[in-house]
Amino acid sequence: MKRTLRHICSLSAILCLFGSLATASESSSPEGGLAESSLELNKQMIDFLQSSGVSEEQPPVERMQGILDALYGAEDGFTYDSAANFSAQKAFEEKRGNCVSLAMLFTSFARSVGLDARFNQLDYTPIWENVDGILVETIHINVLVYVGGNQYVVDAQPELVELASHSRNPVSDERVFSHFYNNQGLLALADGKLELAGELIQRAIEMDPENGTAWQNRGLYHFRSSNKKEGEESLVKAAELNRSSSSACFQLSAYYEAVGDTNRSEKYAKLGSKRSKRNPFYHYYRSQQFAEQGDLKKATKHLEYALKILPSYSTFQIALMDLKQRQEQDKGLASKPELARFH
Structure with a gap:
């Protein structure tokens, strides 16, 4: 299946708290230790790129399309798999990955041939899930490639490309690596590997201390570990950092209701509802x-x-x-x- 590029004229991509947990039994959980999230190409990836005929001598758009054709053009090409939270190298080996994994994979190839490829996080979350009566949003990552005064959107899910034209929010490599480790932590948590989960989520926060999603899942980790105070503090931090997200607010509301703090429960329920309605x-x-x-x-x-x-x-x-x-x-x-x- 041939993937095309979406052109955005003029200048001006987990990561899901409950979604990852819901599919964790079907996912590839971490096998101990901290997974590698480097964007460097290994030998097999270099050989693959060379065999595809993509080089820095080609015009930028031709390079982009060449990489996409190499990844997705064949019948046995790479596929999107929401449950596959892999590093770029692992995604290449498995020929599949979630939005973070495939964004890292494309970016690895693109930068290796001189393209200005940057990660993009959608301002609006396109998927909502109903978990115990609470609507929970997900986060999506794709890639923007800058060529002159133009931007091109590259997305493993073509149906979301139009959304990216309305939602451009370039984020750092560290934010995407943080999302990656955060997802790995959730998979470990779902498998009952609390110690590994704590290490991975902490790694996510170290990669990007401003990642509210990682702080939110740090809260989940502490609640699972019966550290309610740490869990509460982490969720409060998450709600402060990620002002567009409602899920941390709803979690805080549920927690405060459980401990009998009606005022704060109502406060965060109203805040969560207000944020949801902006999406x-x-x-x-x-x-x-x-x-x-x-x-x-x-x-x-x-x-x-x-x-x-x-x-x-x-x-x-x-x-x-x-x-x-x-x-x-x-x-x-x-x-x-x-x-x-x-x-």
């Missing part, structure tokens, strides 16, 4: 829920609000058109009850 994908998720329940009016309202936050996003536009068509069909049936009896 267009929260409204998209809620719209889908109401549509499944048959409440098309509320479903439409949430989609319209999503489009106010993220205008011209085609997924929302198409869903809104579908909802309005359903509403028109319902109106037609309601105005002709005698016909409705025979359906």
